[in-house]
Amino acid sequence: MAHPQIVDDENALIEQAQHGDRNAFGELVSRYYPGVVRVVYRLCGERGLAEDMAQEAFLRGWLALPSFHPQSSLRNWLYRIAVNATLDVLRRKSEDTLEDEAAQMYPDQAAGPEATLIEKERVALLQQAMHALPDAARSVLVLREYGGLSYQEIASVLDVPIGTVMSRLNYARNRLRELLDGKLLQLENEYA
Amino acid sequence: MHEDMRALLNAYLDGQLRGTRLMEMKVHLAGCEACRNELRELRLVSDLLQAAPDPEFMPAGRFASNLALTLPRRSMRDLPPKPGSLAWWLVPAGILAAWYIIQAVFTLTSAVSAAQVTGLLGQAARWLNGGQETIWFAAVSSLFGSQGGAAQPALSLLNTPSVTGVNLLDGFLWQALIVLLYWVWLSIWWFWRRPRPMKMESAM
Numbered sequence: 001m002a003h004p005q006i007v008d009d010e011n012a013l014i015e016q017a018q019h020g021d022r023n024a025f026g027e028l029v030s031r032y033y034p035g036v037v038r039v040v041y042r043l044c045g046e047r048g049l050a051e052d053m054a055q056e057a058f059l060r061g062w063l064a065l066p067s068f069h070p071q072s073s074l075r076n077w078l079y080r081i082a083v084n085a086t087l088d089v090l091r092r093k094s095e096d097t098l099e100d101e102a103a104q105m106y107p108d109q110a111a112g113p114e115a116t117l118i119e120k121e122r123v124a125l126l127q128q129a130m131h132a133l134p135d136a137a138r139s140v141l142v143l144r145e146y147g148g149l150s151y152q153e154i155a156s157v158l159d160v161p162i163g164t165v166m167s168r169l170n171y172a173r174n175r176l177r178e179l180l181d182g183k184l185l186q187l188e189n190e191y192a
Numbered sequence: 193m194h195e196d197m198r199a200l201l202n203a204y205l206d207g208q209l210r211g212t213r214l215m216e217m218k219v220h221l222a223g224c225e226a227c228r229n230e231l232r233e234l235r236l237v238s239d240l241l242q243a244a245p246d247p248e249f250m251p252a253g254r255f256a257s258n259l260a261l262t263l264p265r266r267s268m269r270d271l272p273p274k275p276g277s278l279a280w281w282l283v284p285a286g287i288l289a290a291w292y293i294i295q296a297v298f299t300l301t302s303a304v305s306a307a308q309v310t311g312l313l314g315q316a317a318r319w320l321n322g323g324q325e326t327i328w329f330a331a332v333s334s335l336f337g338s339q340g341g342a343a344q345p346a347l348s349l350l351n352t353p354s355v356t357g358v359n360l361l362d363g364f365l366w367q368a369l370i371v372l373l374y375w376v377w378l379s380i381w382w383f384w385r386r387p388r389p390m391k392m393e394s395a396m
Contacts, residue, residue, distance in 0.1 A: 020266055029256040037249050047247045055259055062263050126244050144206065145241045151208050169202050176237050 011070050018065050025065070029058050032075055035147065036082045042142040043086045045127050053089065057082035079147055080157045087135050129179040137172040140165055194224065201231050205238065284374050291367050299360070 010031075016024035036057055041050035060081050068077060130138060139158060143149045151169075155162040197220040203209050204217045221228055250258075 022260055022263060025263070026256045026260055029259055030252045033252045033255050034249070037255075038246060041246065041249070047249065051250055051255070054255070055262070058259055059262065063266070066266070122240075123244055126240060141241075145238065151203065151206070166199075166203060169206075170199065173202055173234050173237050176241075177233050180237065180240070181233075 010074065014065075014068065014070050014074060017062075018068070025062060028074065032078050033058070035075065036078055039079060039142055039147045040082050040086050042130070042146045043083065043138060044090055045131055049089070053082060053086045056085050060085065073153070076149070076153055076157050079143065079149070080159075083139055083143070083157065087139065090135065125180060129176050132179060133172055133175060137168045137175070140168040141172040141176075144169060194220075194227070197221075197224070198227055198230065201227060201234060205231060205234050284371055287370060287374070288367065291370070295360075 010028070013024045013028055017028060033054060037050050037054040040053045040057070041047060044050055044053065057078060061078055064081070068074070130141075133141065136158075140154055143154045143157060144151075147154075149157065151162050151165045154165045158165070160168075197217060200209060200213065200217060204214070204221075209217055221231065249255075
């Protein structure tokens with residue numbers, strides 16, 4: 001639970017930003033950018049696109065901020081904007097333009113070359129499996145695993161009933177389990 | 193029972209079960225190896241997702257600085273309404289509504305008085321004192337005496353709409369004055385309370 005003073009501070013920043021104070025909005029952006037960009041990245045799988053989508057989300061947030069009710073959670077509100085913006089782009093984007101950026105990610109460089117290779121492939125498999133999920137299931141999974149939202153908050157962000165959140169999460173994790181189970185074992189055997 | 197509990201494994205894993213449900217799940221897991229295995233696998237998937245490294249994103253400070261350059265200017269029309277500001281604007285409507293209720297009662301009373309004067313109500317409204325008179329009616333009455341002769345009923349008929357008209361005009365003027373005073377006060381209040389231009393915007 002957020003400290004009351006932090007909440008007051010945030011409410012003050014929101015009110016200032018609502019009245020056009022860019023410095024206050026910049027402070028809010030600095031607070032929520034890491035979470036937003038992380039969630040968006042896990043949705044789209046591209047770092048560049050994730051940063052662009054985060055920018056788009058905060059831009060939309062700035063324009064819509066006057067209609068934001070300070071009683072609501074700004075984080076969840078921004079997540080909602082970011083998820084919707086990203087899903088819109090992903091729907092328009094053809095699958096083959098999604099870069100395999102998993103290979104460009106940064107596994108532990110201190111590990112040996114073989115371990116690094118395994119880690120890279122593991123991450124790549126994970127990314128592929130994530131993108132094999134339907135958007136709706138992936139959104140729920142990402143908000144839970146990377147956004148750290150409760151089921152109730154996810155329901156609020158995605159505007160779906162909490163039962164739908166639970167069923168989509170069940171589907172997503174079980175599907176990932178099926179997709180990863182054989183492939184990860186195969187990977188381990190190849191390098192054994 | 194088993195399928196019901198199985199459907200709640202993810203909720204249990206995420207710490208979203210409470211109370212009786214949580215207790216039921218713990219009891220079930222203690223006796224169901226299949227569910228324990230499935231829970232373990234779900235936890236592995238979750239751990240795998242959590243362990244996946246993030247790339248190096250643009251630092252928050254630089255992102256915020258870049259974003260600030262692209263933010264469009266918002267017009268003052270976009271400002272959120274102040275809490276309770278709607279109530280301020282509803283006050284004149286409330287005053288008018290109250291005033292119209294008073295006027296309606298007054299008009300009805302005048303109508304009853306007129307009916308009494310013209311004899312439409314007979315003795316039924318004796319309790320009313322229909323003593324309202326315009327200046328000309330008082331003057332005519334004083335010239336011809338209070339009993340007024342044969343012209344008295346006709347004069348009374350003319351007097352009643354005049355009294356009503358004067359009263360309505362009087363009421364309207366009062367309403368207009370009250371509303372005018374209120375709007376003047378509200379305008380002054382708004383002028384002093386309006387948001388000042390933002391420093392950043394004035395600097396750009």
